[in-house]
Amino acid sequence: MGKTMDEQERHKRKAQKQKEKVDANVARAQIEKGVMIVVTGNGKGKSTSGFGTVARCVGHGYKAAVVQFIKGKWDCGERSLLEQHDVPFAVMGTGFTWNTQDRAGDIAAAESVWEQAKKFLADPQYHLVLLDELTYMLGYDYLDKQEVLDAIKNRPENQSVVVTGRGAVRELRELADTVSEVKEEKHAFKAGIKARKGVDW
Amino acid sequence: MGKTMDEQERHKRKAQKQKEKVDANVARAQIEKGVMIVVTGNGKGKSTSGFGTVARCVGHGYKAAVVQFIKGKWDCGERSLLEQHDVPFAVMGTGFTWNTQDRAGDIAAAESVWEQAKKFLADPQYHLVLLDELTYMLGYDYLDKQEVLDAIKNRPENQSVVVTGRGAVRELRELADTVSEVKEEKHAFKAGIKARKGVDW
Numbered sequence: 001m002g003k004t005m006d007e008q009e010r011h012k013r014k015a016q017k018q019k020e021k022v023d024a025n026v027a028r029a030q031i032e033k034g035v036m037i038v039v040t041g042n043g044k045g046k047s048t049s050g051f052g053t054v055a056r057c058v059g060h061g062y063k064a065a066v067v068q069f070i071k072g073k074w075d076c077g078e079r080s081l082l083e084q085h086d087v088p089f090a091v092m093g094t095g096f097t098w099n100t101q102d103r104a105g106d107i108a109a110a111e112s113v114w115e116q117a118k119k120f121l122a123d124p125q126y127h128l129v130l131l132d133e134l135t136y137m138l139g140y141d142y143l144d145k146q147e148v149l150d151a152i153k154n155r156p157e158n159q160s161v162v163v164t165g166r167g168a169v170r171e172l173r174e175l176a177d178t179v180s181e182v183k184e185e186k187h188a189f190k191a192g193i194k195a196r197k198g199v200d201w
Numbered sequence: 202m203g204k205t206m207d208e209q210e211r212h213k214r215k216a217q218k219q220k221e222k223v224d225a226n227v228a229r230a231q232i233e234k235g236v237m238i239v240v241t242g243n244g245k246g247k248s249t250s251g252f253g254t255v256a257r258c259v260g261h262g263y264k265a266a267v268v269q270f271i272k273g274k275w276d277c278g279e280r281s282l283l284e285q286h287d288v289p290f291a292v293m294g295t296g297f298t299w300n301t302q303d304r305a306g307d308i309a310a311a312e313s314v315w316e317q318a319k320k321f322l323a324d325p326q327y328h329l330v331l332l333d334e335l336t337y338m339l340g341y342d343y344l345d346k347q348e349v350l351d352a353i354k355n356r357p358e359n360q361s362v363v364v365t366g367r368g369a370v371r372e373l374r375e376l377a378d379t380v381s382e383v384k385e386e387k388h389a390f391k392a393g394i395k396a397r398k399g400v401d402w
Contacts, residue, residue, distance in 0.1 A: 002401045011304035028393055035397060037245065037345050043381035045250035052249030052279060055256045057399040058277030077260030078253060081286070101220070103212035127399050160400045166219065177389035180244035186234045188378035192229055196236060198258040198265075198328050199361045 021169035035177040036152060040135060040168035043182035043187040050130045050164045051078040058085045060125035065120040067113060068092060069165075076201060090116035099145075110142040115153070122167040135165030149175055163192065202308040237329075237353060237376060240335060241369035244384035250381075251331045251365045252279040259286045263328035266321040268314060269293060270366075271335040280401060291317035311343040318352070325357035336366030339373065350376055 036054075039046045055078075057064040066082065067090045092113040114137070115150055120129045137143040149171055152161055163172060173179050195201060208343075240247045256279075258265040267283065268291045280290055310357040315338070323328045338344040350372055351360055364373060374380050396402060 004202050008304050014218050015304075025390065029261075029395045031392075031394045032397075034396065035394055036399075037244050037389075041384075043383075044238065044379050045246065045381045045383070048253030049246035049250040050253065051256055052251065052253030053400060055282050056249065056278035056402070059280065059282030060399045062399040074348045077257035079260065081256050081260030085282070086332075101216040103209055103216075130363060138327075160397060163260055173386065176387060177392060177394055179386035180246045181384040182244075182246070183242075183382045183384060185374065185380035185382050186377060189226065189230050191232075191378060193232045193234065193236055193378055194230045196233075196361060198261045198263040198362050199236060199238075201256060201259070 011183075034155070034158045036161045036175060037163070037173055038135075038165060038168050038176040039162065039164045039179040039180050039182060041180070041182035041184075043179050043184035044187060045165075045182050046164040048078075049180075049182075050132050050162045051082070053162050054082060054087060054128060054130050058082065058087060059126040063087075063125050064130065065123075065126045065127040066090070066130045067117040067120065067134070069110065069113065069131070069137050077198060088120075090120070096199060106140075107142050109110075110137050114143055114148070121151045121155045121159070121161070126156075126159055126161065127161045128162065129155075131161060131163045133165040134163045135168045136173065138169050141165050145169070145171060146175055167171075222251050235356070235359045236345040237362045238381075239336075239369050239373055239377040240362070240363065240381050240383060241367060241374075242381070242385075243367055244383035244385035246383050247365040247367075248333050250281075250383075251333050251363045252283070253331060255288060255331050257277075258329040259283065259288060264309050264326050265293070265329040265331065266290075266327045267331045267333060268318040268321065268335070270272040270311065270314065270332070275402060278402060282298045282331060289321075290345055291321070307341075308343050309359070311338050315349070322352045322360070322362070324357045325355075325360065327360055329361045329363065330356075332362060334365045335364045335365040336373065337368045339370050340368050346372060 039049050052068060054064045065088050069092050083089060090113050092109050117131060120126055134148070138145050138148060153175060155161060189195065206382050228394070240250050240364050241401050255265045255267060266289050270293050284290060318332060321327055339349060354376060356362060390396065
């Protein structure tokens with residue numbers, strides 16, 4: 001009994017300290033503005049994180065828009081769901097670039113979907129714009145880097161942007177308020193497990 | 202012109218090689234079963250990744266269930282959205298544990314929501330079960346580790362599970378098919394930017 005009380009007391013003191021730390025951070029964080037978030041790295045969960053943020057946004061009654069670079073041709077569950085909630089999707093229709101093997105065609109497709117992205121990034125009615133897999137467009141030089149950076153930088157003050165994809169270039173990371181690097185520790189696919197409908201796509 | 206053609210040719214060869222690699226991996230991955238995914242680490246995007254996967258699942262017309270450890274008291278946008286699509290939520294009502302400073306109360310709350318989690322994990326009608334922030338329950342010894350591992354291990358064969366939260370214990374990582382470690386490279390909060398409705402919660 002005495003031991004249990006000690007344990008309770010220890011837990012209470014530790015939790016109290018943690019609470020003070022969190023409260024101090026919350027008190028310090030007072031700037032209110034839209035944020036830019038980059039979710040990059042080679043691990044699973046980047047696009048789903050972007051789409052989870054869109055779901056969160058729409059769940060609060062805000063408007064969100066999605067631009068999908070690369071994954072456009074897939075039958076994605078998240079798209080079916082979010083289109084029911086009036087989330088507009090601009091989709092690059094060519095699929096994975098290594099399937100097309102046509103650089104000129106890819107560039108034309110990238111530029112075309114980027115035109116739509118620019119409209120979302122200039123429109124204050126959107127609380128959130130997801131630029132899914134944008135990183136590859138800069139990594140492959142499919143889009144003009146400075147133009148992309150400027151469009152993100154000059155977006156409406158209250159608009160947030162989420163950029164996903166492997167290998168985000170340095171300038172995207174510098175511009176971002178939040179950068180998460182998702183590292184692959186293990187992947188089912190490499191153990192021979194087939195990509196699963198409703199989980200992987 | 203010649204240079205441009207060379208560039209096209211180089212791109213085509215590179216893309217062809219990449220395609221062969223991807224195709225070979227796809228051909229190898231033939232096991233069809235539900236997977237267990239752990240999204241851990243100190244960076245932003247773990248819970249949103251879990252909820253994005255739920256949105257994807259529901260978008261395909263499958264059933265999914267959510268168990269929220271810790272974040273229960275928040276007014277979450279993702280919950281409002283997903284409940285509209287008949288996703289049941291089991292929520293631990295105590296909020297962040299450092300706010301309560303009551304270990305015995307936290308344990309009781311954890312055990313109560315775990316009872317609901319076990320029901321989802323035994324029910325083959327659920328294609329996906331999200332155990333959001335479960336990692337802390339094992340890290341703090343709020344739940345019996347072996348019981349949790351067994352329930353996940355013995356779930357229906359076609360059911361997938363996503364576990365999120367910092368500091369996933371070794372046994373969770375070992376049991377998982379896919380493990381992603383989300384590293385914080387930068388966080389808006391630490392630069393004084395307030396957590397944003399529709400983005401951070």
